[in-house]
Amino acid sequence: MVTGDVKLIGSWASVFVMRARIALNLKSISYEFLQETYGTKSELLLKSNPVHKKIPVLIHDDKPVCESNIIVQYIDEAWSSYGLSILPSQPYDRAIARFWAAYVDDKWFIALRSILTARGEEEKKAAIAEVEERTDHLEKAFIECSNGKPFFNGDHIGYLDIALGSFLGWWKVVELDANHILLDETKTPSLFQWAERFCNDPDVKPLMPETTKLAEFARKLFPKPQA
């Protein structure tokens, strides 16, 4: 099967890059990974994503595709005969998956990140409360979408699993930073168990960054203000 020339511009620490890599793994697509150096943007990146200048960028036969969720959908459609479907097949289920993936990025992630950027205990407490509330919504979403099956997408990892699951490395790092459990086995049991299954999936496991290494990187990205 000819897949064409596939390159991915990204970084080992990026959640959004991981989404693209999981999708490529699910479809068994070989690709050249072009690691960006932290603090700089390569010429290829600037040329391939002139509007946002951000990773990931998938380059398929010299044609760039940008934005992680758009890349995942592209991978599903360009290689539709390879492996299993990443998006659900029914229009309503696809709409629900897209809705919650957008929620993860627009609401949940913003709250998670604000724990890292919080100044002082009050701000941190408020950010934690917000994350807990939004994680609770995702627990309900999981129960609704999975319909008793192991993943949001059913029997196999799919679009929404990838959208949220790619955050699991950073999720742990933020837990450590906040010194507070953010994925609670008793409060959100379905998500908790889903997280273990997701991380152990063979297409995900090799990509999940090691917590200590990621925590060190997080300290660089989100330096604490001097006391």
Place this chain on the structure above:
Amino acid sequence: MTDEVILLDYWPSMFGMGTTKIALAEKGVAYEYKETDPRVKTSLLIETNPIHKKIPVLIHKGKQICEPLIQLEYIDEVWSDTYPILPSDPYQKAQARFWGAFIDKKFYDPSWKVWGTTGEEQVTAKKELLEHFKTLETELGDKTYYGGDVFGFVDIALMGYYSWFKAIEKFGEFSIEAEFPKLTQWTKRCLERDSVVNSLADSDKIVEYAYVLRRKLGAE
């Protein structure tokens, strides 16, 4: 049957107002329109969009779909036997989604600040909005529509904001026609379509509405 499809929307809404209506019209889908002021959290609104409590909400056979661009893809997939909104080629589709997302994420904030705020906040918003218009003007280039020859996803996403252009120009004190001639010609082409004309609110009524809001926001 019209009771199969219901749309909750608000006539002056800026949330790509008209985006979903244009798509339904292009597909020739009959639907029941329910005027819904999002500031009044009715039980229907809360029930159908519990997470965001926002319009527009599309209800099809009792199931709700939220967010204009998600609604666009849904409409395209369900009524797939007529007038495709998204191209079939995966790469072209990715490009359409990219520009749809650009409009969805980048336009709203500076747009409302241009008509809804004053002073430095407005100046910053205007600069940002003009940059986005410029990006869109460049992306359009000499094409008939954003997708090329066919009116589609990106055109619908952007025309969803068209009713507010006059208000943005007036309170932002700039002319879209003077600064972005290609975009202006494109809007004229889009306005030749019944689906667009019948879906958009009257620009002058929007300007009046914006005046009222500006007074409330303290910008007048």
